[in-house]
Amino acid sequence: AQSVTQPDARVTVSEGASLQLRCKYSYFGTPYLFWYVQYPRQGLQLLLKYYPGDPVVQGVNGFEAEFSKSNSSFHLRKASVHWSDWAVYFCAGNMGYKLTFGTGTSLLVDP
Template sequence: AQSVTQPDIHITVSEGASLELRCNYSYGATPYLFWYVQSPGQGLQLLLKYFSGDTLVQGIKGFEAEFKRSQSSFNLRKPSVHWSDAAEYFCAVDQGNQFYFGTGTSLTVIP
């Protein structure tokens, strides 16, 4: 069965510090991978996606993610976090017509 794991339920970082959010998946074939962000009381917004090709993908708001097939991972990174990045982040895998989401990582940014 398909599964997506986000091992960190909650992360706190200082403003200006770097950030890495982890995502691991279990899927036999080449996955299509996504990161979404959800601000409080809002829907999900797509940050970036990986379909094929270059394993380092750039997204909106200065985020990037790296696909590592050998580790079944798709970790999200940002070199310098801003207070407005405080939100919940979801990793997702597309299996044809169904998405499978991780349980999310809540990010707190300390001034």
């Protein structure tokens, strides 16, 4: 069955520190992959998406993600976290029209 796994329910980082949020996928083939962010009482907003090609994808607000076929992973990174990055981050895969989401990672930022 198709699935996306985010093994970390919660991650806490200090403001200015680097960040990595983990995502693993399980699909028959290589899906299109996405990272969405959800701020409190808001809908989901797209951070970035993966196209087959360059394994490193640049997104908004300094986020990037690296795709690895050998590891079935699509980890999200940011070099320097800002307090405004405090939110829930969802990894998602899509082979046709239906997004399959991970369970989300809550990012807490220590001032």
